[in-house]
Amino acid sequence: MARAGLTADRLTQAAADLADEVGFENVTVSALARRFGVKDASLYSHIRNAQDLRVRLAVLALAELADRVAEAIAGRSGKDALVAFASAYRRYAHEHPGRYSAMQMALDPDTAADSAAGKHAEMTRALLRGYDLWEPDQTDAVRLLHSTFHGFVSLERSGAFHSHPRGVEASWLRALDALDSLLRAWPA
Amino acid sequence: MARAGLTADRLTQAAADLADEVGFENVTVSALARRFGVKDASLYSHIRNAQDLRVRLAVLALAELADRVAEAIAGRSGKDALVAFASAYRRYAHEHPGRYSAMQMALDPDTAADSAAGKHAEMTRALLRGYDLWEPDQTDAVRLLHSTFHGFVSLERSGAFHSHPRGVEASWLRALDALDSLLRAWPA
DNA sequence: TAGGCTTACCTAGAGGTCCTAGGCAAATCA
DNA sequence: TGATTTGCCTAGGACCTCTAGGTAAGCCTA
Numbered sequence: 001m002a003r004a005g006l007t008a009d010r011l012t013q014a015a016a017d018l019a020d021e022v023g024f025e026n027v028t029v030s031a032l033a034r035r036f037g038v039k040d041a042s043l044y045s046h047i048r049n050a051q052d053l054r055v056r057l058a059v060l061a062l063a064e065l066a067d068r069v070a071e072a073i074a075g076r077s078g079k080d081a082l083v084a085f086a087s088a089y090r091r092y093a094h095e096h097p098g099r100y101s102a103m104q105m106a107l108d109p110d111t112a113a114d115s116a117a118g119k120h121a122e123m124t125r126a127l128l129r130g131y132d133l134w135e136p137d138q139t140d141a142v143r144l145l146h147s148t149f150h151g152f153v154s155l156e157r158s159g160a161f162h163s164h165p166r167g168v169e170a171s172w173l174r175a176l177d178a179l180d181s182l183l184r185a186w187p188a
Numbered sequence: 189m190a191r192a193g194l195t196a197d198r199l200t201q202a203a204a205d206l207a208d209e210v211g212f213e214n215v216t217v218s219a220l221a222r223r224f225g226v227k228d229a230s231l232y233s234h235i236r237n238a239q240d241l242r243v244r245l246a247v248l249a250l251a252e253l254a255d256r257v258a259e260a261i262a263g264r265s266g267k268d269a270l271v272a273f274a275s276a277y278r279r280y281a282h283e284h285p286g287r288y289s290a291m292q293m294a295l296d297p298d299t300a301a302d303s304a305a306g307k308h309a310e311m312t313r314a315l316l317r318g319y320d321l322w323e324p325d326q327t328d329a330v331r332l333l334h335s336t337f338h339g340f341v342s343l344e345r346s347g348a349f350h351s352h353p354r355g356v357e358a359s360w361l362r363a364l365d366a367l368d369s370l371l372r373a374w375p376a
Numbered sequence: 377t378a379g380g381c382t383t384a385c386c387t388a389g390a391g392g393t394c395c396t397a398g399g400c401a402a403a404t405c406a
Numbered sequence: 407t408g409a410t411t412t413g414c415c416t417a418g419g420a421c422c423t424c425t426a427g428g429t430a431a432g433c434c435t436a
Contacts, residue, residue, distance in 0.1 A: 003402070003413055030393055040394075042414045050394065106346045118351060139354040140362040143340070146348070147363070148332065151339025158294045160334070163306060166327040174328040175335070177375050187369045191384055191431070218422055228423075230385045238423065 004036045008046045011036075012056040019057060019098025027054065027098070058107060059115045061099035065092050066116035069123055078130035079180045085127055086149055086176055093153040100153070120146070131183040141183060148179060192224045196234045199224075200244040207245060207286025215286070217241065246295060247303045249287035253280050254304040257311050266318035267368045273315050274337055274364055281341045288341070308334070319371040329371060336367060 014035055019027045029050050033040045047053045065088075072088035073081045093100040107115060124142045133141055152175060155161060161168050202223055207215045217238050221228045235241045253276075260276035261269045281288040295303065312330040321329055340363060343349060349356050 006413075028393060029395085038413095039415065041396080041416080044395065045413065104342070104346060109347070109350065112347065112351065117348065121351070136354050136358070137362070139352055140359045140366075143343070143349060143356075143359045144336065144363045144366060147339030147343055148336045149339070150343060151335030151337070152331070154292070154342065155331070155335055155338060158292060159297070159300065160305065161331060162297065163300065163309070164327055166324050168331075170324070171328045171331045174325070175332045178328075178332060178370055181373070181375045182366055182370050185369070185373075187365050194384075216422060217424085226384095227386065229387080229425085232424065233384065 004038050004042075006036060006038065006042065006046050008056065011043060011046055011053065012060050015053055015057045016060055016096075016099050016102070019102055020096050021098070024054075024057075024098045024101035027057065027102075029053065054102065054105060055107065055111060057099070058102040058105045059111065061096070061103045062120070063116040064096075064099065065089065065103065066119040066123070068092055069120070073123060073127055077127075079176075081127045081130055082145075082180055082183070083176055085123070089149050090153050090172070093157065097157065100157075104150075104154075128183070131186070133183065133186055137186055141186065145179065148175065192226050192230075194224060194226065194230065194234050196244065199231060199234055199241065200248050203241055203245045204248055204284075204287050204290070207290055208284050209286070212242075212245075212286045212289035215242065215245065215290075242290065242293060243295065243299060245287070246290040246293045247299065249284070249291045250308070251304040252284075252287065253277070253291065254307040254311070256280055257308070261311060261315055265315075267364075269315045269318055270333075270368055270371070271364055273311070274367075277337050278341050278360070281345065285345065288345075292342075316371070319374070321371065321374055325374055329374065333367060336363065 011032060015027050015032055018031060018035060022031070029043055029047075030040050032053070033043050043053075047056070068088045068091075069085055072084040076084050107117070112118075121142055124145055125138060127145075128138055128141055131141075152172065156168055156172075161171070199220060203215050203220055206219060206223065210219070217231055217235075218228050220241070221231050231241075235244070256276045256279075257273055260272040264272050295305070309330055312333055313326060315333075316326055316329055319329075340360065344356055349359070
């Protein structure tokens with residue numbers, strides 16, 4: 001009876017890959033067990049249940065994205081940083097659709113606090129240092145930026161923009177221009 | 189053997205109510221059958237499968253929201269229309285969380301074309317008549333507005349804004365102010 | 377109003393996912 | 407080397423999805 005060497009971390013990683021391949025909604029305990037050549041029941045020594053697995057996946061994705069964004073904005077400021085942040089965000093969503101979907105899960109407050117979710121807001125704040133914004137405008141701007149990035153990527157992936165010939169890439173660049181000029185002249 | 193009077197439309201309506209009560213992901217054929225006091229198998233004369241049910245629900249929600257928005261912006265223009273549109277959108281999401289989740293499903297192009305999805309873009313265009321925008325800026329602006337509304341509501345519902353004391357309502361109003369001034373001075 | 381047709385709902389059953397309880401063997405440690 | 411821990415197993419229950427085939431309710435026509 002050879003052992004597969006399962007751990008919660010290896011399962012979460014594999015679940016993330018599975019999510020990117022077959023979609024987050026198709027990440028099941030059974031499918032994951034199949035991938036390791038192991039019975040379903042064997043996974044329950046490592047994860048509490050299916051929901052726990054999905055939460056771990058969401059936390060993994062949040063951390064990965066935070067790393068990417070941190071690297072992207074390092075040493076940049078102003079519009080440069082804005083574009084780098086936004087591009088890293090969007091690229092991650094495109095390269096890892098399953099992980100990105102996982103990130104949208106509503107996490108309970110404790111889990112969210114332990115996750116990299118806070119780091120996202122913190123980095124957006126760092127980004128805003130290139131603009132002249134102070135509380136509470138800063139928080140409002142963080143929320144607006146995050147909303148726009150997430151909204152755009154989410155609608156793009158759901159096909160909402162396919163009905164019109166205008167290139168999505170062009171609209172994306174224009175949105176970034178618009179956000180930049182908005183931040184530079186934040187209405188009082 | 190009394191009949192329950194099932195039709196695809198009545199099932200879809202009930203599924204929408206069920207979604208708002210227990211969450212879109214918990215809308216199952218079994219739960220719906222239970223609600224009508226009928227066996228699971230009986231639903232399959234009216235809907236093709238579970239996915240078909242969810243798509244019908246999404247189409248219903250899109251149509252309902254389109255109606256609400258149309259009513260909200262009727263007779264308004266400029267910022268007035270912008271705020272009315274956005275508020276109707278956000279209120280619908282809050283009052284009907286299950287229906288709103290359903291709307292986010294990726295619809296295949298044919299279904300999307302038959303649905304009210306096009307009406308949404310059309311109404312956003314109508315809204316922009318109060319501002320001085322022409323193609324392709326208009327399409328870019330439609331996409332930006334939709335992204336921001338959807339992103340904000342979606343993040344708000346997933347709890348992403350709860351980590352900070354700043355009131356969500358205040359940030360929302362500021363976002364609308366920002367979008368208004370952005371549209372008035374759309375960068376060339 | 378009786379016959380036939382259509383259709384709404386049924387039972388039976390196969391296959392999949394989630395999860396618990398309890399068992400045995402592999403790895404680790406004394 | 408023997409004892410303990412840990413990893414994966416089998417067995418099995420509960421629920422969801424969906425198909426095939428049957429029966430009875432309601433409608434149409436004569």
